[in-house]
Amino acid sequence: LSSLLSPVIKGPALLPIIQADTPDDAVAIAKALQDGGVGSVEVVLRTRQALAAITAIRSALPNLLVGAGTVLTAADANACKDAGAQFLVSPASTPMLLEAMLASGLPFVPGVATPSEIAMAYEYGLREVKFFPAHLSGGIEMLKALSGVFQHVKFCPTGGVGQHNLADFLALPNVFVAGGSWLTPASMVKAQQWSHITALAAEATAIARQIKT
Ligand code: 3PG
Numbered sequence: 001l002s003s004l005l006s007p008v009i010k011g012p013a014l015l016p017i018i019q020a021d022t023p024d025d026a027v028a029i030a031k032a033l034q035d036g037g038v039g040s041v042e043v044v045l046r047t048r049q050a051l052a053a054i055t056a057i058r059s060a061l062p063n064l065l066v067g068a069g070t071v072l073t074a075a076d077a078n079a080c081k082d083a084g085a086q087f088l089v090s091p092a093s094t095p096m097l098l099e100a101m102l103a104s105g106l107p108f109v110p111g112v113a114t115p116s117e118i119a120m121a122y123e124y125g126l127r128e129v130k131f132f133p134a135h136l137s138g139g140i141e142m143l144k145a146l147s148g149v150f151q152h153v154k155f156c157p158t159g160g161v162g163q164h165n166l167a168d169f170l171a172l173p174n175v176f177v178a179g180g181s182w183l184t185p186a187s188m189v190k191a192q193q194w195s196h197i198t199a200l201a202a203e204a205t206a207i208a209r210q211i212k213t
Contacts, residue, residue: 006128006154006176007107008087010065011039012208013170015089015156015179016201017069018043018053020189026053027060029184032194034064036201037209042069042089042179045076051083058084071108074100081106089156089179091132093117098124109156113137118150128154128176135160140168147174166204170211178208 009015016033018041020026026049030041041064043054050068057066067087068080077088077100088101088108098121101108111132112118121129131143134157138145143155157169158179169178183200 008065008067008089008109008128009040009177012037012205013175013177013212014038014183014201014204014208015040015042015067015158015177016183017041017179017181018057018184019046019181019186020049020053021047022049023052023056025189025192027056028192028194029189029197030057030061030064030066032197033183033201034061036183036198036203037205038064038183038201040065040067040177042067043085044069045072045080046070051079054080054083054085058086071101072097074103077101077104077106077108080104089130091130093121093129095120098126111158115146115149118146118153122150122153127152128156130179131155131157133159134169140165140172143169143172143174147172150174163200163203163207166207167211170208176212 018029068085069089071077071088071090081104088106091111093110109130111130154176156177156179161178161180162182169175188196
């Protein structure tokens with residue numbers, strides 16, 4: 001249920017990453033994910049066409065919630081908003097970046113990996129954060145350790161999440177959604193294997209719906 005309360009998640013507790021070289025590819029990936037039951041996506045600012053991709057997905061797939069990821073500066077945050085992003089995700093947290101994302105007026109999920117970064121986000125009133133890179137930062141054991149002290153904070157683990165450990169991450173009460181690139185492998189995007197992406201997404205959707213309902 002917790003995932004449904006988040007302003008950045010629609011549908012199952014999944015936040016797949018879209019990294020595409022062209023807006024057409026981005027729309028095809030987004031449609032493949034949506035066909036597999038996904039309701040929210042994160043378009044990462046790691047290709048030249050990322051902003052155009054956000055705009056294209058918004059117009060082609062109006063039922064999808066479209067966020068922008070890899071936001072690192074105030075300029076990024078503003079450009080994403082102008083492109084039509086409905087929420088922002090950052091891999092890291094600094095006071096300047098948190099203030100820029102707050103100023104955008106969009107919901108956002110800042111990246112954290114340590115108790116001090118969580119505390120900083122908490123001071124800004126934030127209760128949903130991205131735990132990145134999740135696996136390398138201690139994974140499930142770290143999230144359990146953090147749950148005792150940060151009782152009101154919910155995490156989006158990203159980085160090292162896959163079909164094999166999705167259920168374990170989502171089973172944690174302090175995880176509201178799981179994110180990452182495992183549903184959109186670069187090899188499938190390159191080969192335009194959209195039905196493969198839909199199949200992966202459908203599997204993940206089934207897992208997510210079973211655990212977070
Ligand atoms: C991110 O942007 O959150 C990470 O690239 C996701 O990591 P992953 O590729 O291991 O899912």
